[in-house]
Amino acid sequence: xxxxxxxxxxxxxxxxxxxxxxxxxxxxxxxxxxxxxxxxxxxxxxxxxxxxxxxxxxxxxxxxxxxxxxxxxxxxxxxxxxxxxxxxxxxxxxxxxxxxxxxxxxxxxxxxxxxxxxxxxxxxxxxxxxxxxxxxxxxxxxxxxxxxxxxxxxxxxxxxxxxxxxxxxxxxxxxxxxxxxxxxxxxxxxxxxxxxxxxxxxxxxxxxxxxxxxxxxxxxxxxxxxxxxxxxxxxxxxxxxxxxxx
Ligand SMILES: NC(=O)c1ccc[n+]([C@@H]2O[C@H](COP(=O)([O-])OP(=O)(O)OC[C@H]3O[C@@H](n4cnc5c(N)ncnc54)[C@H](OP(=O)(O)O)[C@@H]3O)[C@@H](O)[C@H]2O)c1
Numbered sequence: 001x002x003x004x005x006x007x008x009x010x011x012x013x014x015x016x017x018x019x020x021x022x023x024x025x026x027x028x029x030x031x032x033x034x035x036x037x038x039x040x041x042x043x044x045x046x047x048x049x050x051x052x053x054x055x056x057x058x059x060x061x062x063x064x065x066x067x068x069x070x071x072x073x074x075x076x077x078x079x080x081x082x083x084x085x086x087x088x089x090x091x092x093x094x095x096x097x098x099x100x101x102x103x104x105x106x107x108x109x110x111x112x113x114x115x116x117x118x119x120x121x122x123x124x125x126x127x128x129x130x131x132x133x134x135x136x137x138x139x140x141x142x143x144x145x146x147x148x149x150x151x152x153x154x155x156x157x158x159x160x161x162x163x164x165x166x167x168x169x170x171x172x173x174x175x176x177x178x179x180x181x182x183x184x185x186x187x188x189x190x191x192x193x194x195x196x197x198x199x200x201x202x203x204x205x206x207x208x209x210x211x212x213x214x215x216x217x218x219x220x221x222x223x224x225x226x227x228x229x230x231x232x233x234x235x236x237x238x239x240x241x242x243x244x245x246x
Pocket of ligand 1: 018036057131176179183214
């Protein structure tokens with residue numbers, strides 16, 4: 001399904017996982033449109049991969065309308081744009097909550113709706129949501145971020161029912177810790193010794209393969225599915241382990 005002629009729309013294409021994903025699809029001959037706010041980074045990447053850029057702040061409903069018209073034409077949508085926020089809930093400002101919900105949840109939902117309409121017309125396509133292990137585990141001091149990612153897991157699982165009869169696949173990609181600007185941007189560095197950050201390119205390859213093999217859920221690294229599954233069946237045990245080991 002992926003190759004020359006495949007139109008791929010990647011949000012978060014100006015940095016980290018999204019940029020690496022745009023490169024990985026372009027390496028397979030796809031035409032890639034990258035979305036973000038950083039004009040210089042988007043322009044440079046689009047030039048390098050022979051694609052196009054779409055400048056949009058995904059917290060702005062009018063800007064999302066523009067991206068929706070691109071999503072309507074896409075054979076593959078990768079919703080990778082996201083922001084983090086670390087700290088106690090009682091210290092989380094309203095504006096940061098709204099930004100996280102806007103970028104991590106509302107924008108992918110609206111873009112998926114637009115993309116699904118186009119994919120239904122063409123009887124095929126694929127939607128990819130970049131979630132996080134924080135959406136599976138009860139990560140301390142990341143309540144709002146975790147909630148937005150858990151919401152995307154549920155959203156993807158639900159729309160899979162209405163997408164698959166039209167030949168549209170849905171994948172959720174669940175990274176653990178990835179070596180990107182994510183932590184410096186959220187203002188709180190990653191300080192744990194374990195798990196070690198993986199390169200963005202490793203996540204990008206797994207995203208492309210998730211589309212090629214129509215995988216519903218992909219953990220990066222793979223072993224992360226075990227703590228996620230354990231939390232599903234024994235939440236009290238995993239919460240206790242997390243309190244003990246962080
Ligand atoms: N890094 C990790 O350890 C990790 C782990 C699990 C999940 N994730 C998820 O992976 C995804 C990609 O993150 P990353 O690690 O690649 O971080 P990153 O390097 O900081 O990239 C974040 C991307 O999101 C875009 N973005 C953020 N706010 C936006 C807004 N308001 N409007 C439009 N675009 C916006 C940024 O574009 P502009 O700067 O151009 O606006 C950038 O391209 C996120 O959804 C994140 O939650 C990351």
